[in-house]
Amino acid sequence: MSSSQMLKGILEGCLLAVISEGETYGYEMTEKLARYGFTMVSEGSIYPVLIRMQKDRLVASVLKESDLGPKRKYYRLTEEGLKALDEFIQRWNELSYSVDRLLHNKRFKSNDGKRGG
Amino acid sequence: MNGISKEGQRFLIDLNAYLMTKGVNEKEIKSFIEEAEAHLLEGEAAGKTVVQIFGKNCRTYADELAAEMTVSxxxxxxxxxxxxxxxxxxxxxxxxxxxxxSFSWIVIFGYPAALLLGLALMVNSIRLSSFRSRWKGFSIIYLYAILGFAGFVIVLVADMYWGVPVVQxxxxxxxxxxxxxxxxxxxxxxYLKSWFMNLFPILYFGPQMLFKLWDLTSPLYQMLQVYISLALIGLAIFIMNKWLGNRPKRQ
Known part of the structure; x- marks a missing residue:
């Protein structure tokens, strides 16, 4: 799996988490993601993911007027979306726990090696 | 597209055309373009550029979008x-x-073949001209249009020399x-809601009628007439593009 594919999978989970905080639209989502330090992907890359999520019925959308001009598309989580978010959190916890442990041991051994040399 | 930079407007126009050549459902394209427009408006107001918002490679981004959209x-x-x-x-x-x-066999088989070739060239030219500078994009479309018309000119000339009418x-x-x-x-x-389409027969056949009126009917003049017509159509497309780019958004 390439790093961009991995990022897309994570991005989907993160978008589910952002939308679960309340009805929101594209630009606002990118701002929230940026606030959490999610700056490794371009802002526009959320849209292919949102289109897929909407097709999978994880999110629903509604157009609302905006003071700035064009209407904004607001997203909210569906029941399936909530389930998908729970699954993502569970999978992420398992994965990050395993990866953390593995990398922690690696770092430990590597530091030992440096000390020994 | 009021309030969006020229770069942003071009990006949206190119993205729209590119997705259309990929056969993506028109409603989905419209919905996404509106969403991207709203994003660009806020992003640019915050000092971001199109590249910062949608990435350096617009074509790759458009392909990613097309892969998730419905092909109709x-x-x-x-x-x-x-x-x-x-x-x-x-x-x-x-x-x-x-x-x-009156039609000869050359015309009956030649024109549909030239037409299909023209269609393939047109789709390719739109794809290739997307996300390039205005002049580069325009040159690509123009070059492909000339190639497409060359097919028709070959059939026309072949029919002139070897065509035997089978329907009259x-x-x-x-x-x-x-x-x-x-x-x-x-x-x-x-049906296509394109009043502009009605201009094409006038631009194409206008010079032809004038050449006929002035009795300039040799093959050389016929070729010249085709290229004058092409130039007029090219100019009309250029003006239309400019008009679409500058058109204030209907609320």
Whole structure:
């Protein structure tokens, strides 16, 4: 799996988490993601993911007027979306726990090696 | 597209055209373009550029979008049918204006082949010209249009030298064909909601009628007439592009 594919999978989970905080639209989502330090992907890359999520019925959308001009598309989580978010959190916890442990041991051994040399 | 930079407007126009050539459902394209427009408006107001918002490689981004969107086979078939019927009406109108509706086997097989080649070239030229500078994009479309028309010119010249008429209509048949072709062309433009389409027969056949009026009918003048018509159509497309780019958004 390439790093961009991995990022897309994570991005989907993160978008589910952002939308679960309340009805929101594209630009606002990118701002929230940026606030959490999610700056490794371009802002526009959320849209292919949102289109897929909407097709999978994880999110629903509604157009609302905006003071700035064009209407904004607001997203909210569906029941399936909530389930998908729970699954993502569970999978992420398992994965990050395993990866953390593995990398922690690696770092430990590597530091030992440096000390020994 | 009020309030968006020229760069942003071009990006949206190119993205729209590129997704259309990929056969993506028109409603989905419209919905996404509106969403991207709203994003660009806020992003640019915050000092971000198109590249910062949508990434350096617009084509890759458009491909990623197209992969997630619905490809509408029904729309593709309807567009191809409209194109084929429109082109046939255009051709018949030209024949009727010449006052002589007669077809040889070269024409009956040659024009549909040139038409399909033209369609493939047109789709490719739009894809290739997307996300390039205005002049580069315009040059690509123009070059492909000349190549496409070259196919028709080859059939035209071949028919002139070796074509033996197998279908020939008289005076009344010619008038009926001309009226039917004009009605067919107008109906298609109404169906496609494109009034601009009606300008093409005028731009194409106008020089032809003038050349005929001035009695300039040698093959060299016919070739010249085709390229003058092409230049006029190219100019019309350029003006239309500029007009679309500057058009204030209808609320």
């Amino acid at each position: 086979k029904k729309e593709i078939v309807s567009n191809v049918i409209c194109f084929l019927l429109g082109a046939t009406a255009f051709w018949l109108l030209g024949e009727a204006l010449k006052g002589d509706v 209509l008289g005076g009344t048949g010619t008038v009926v064909t001309g009226v039917a072709a004009a009605l067919m062309f107008t109906s298609i433009s109404v």
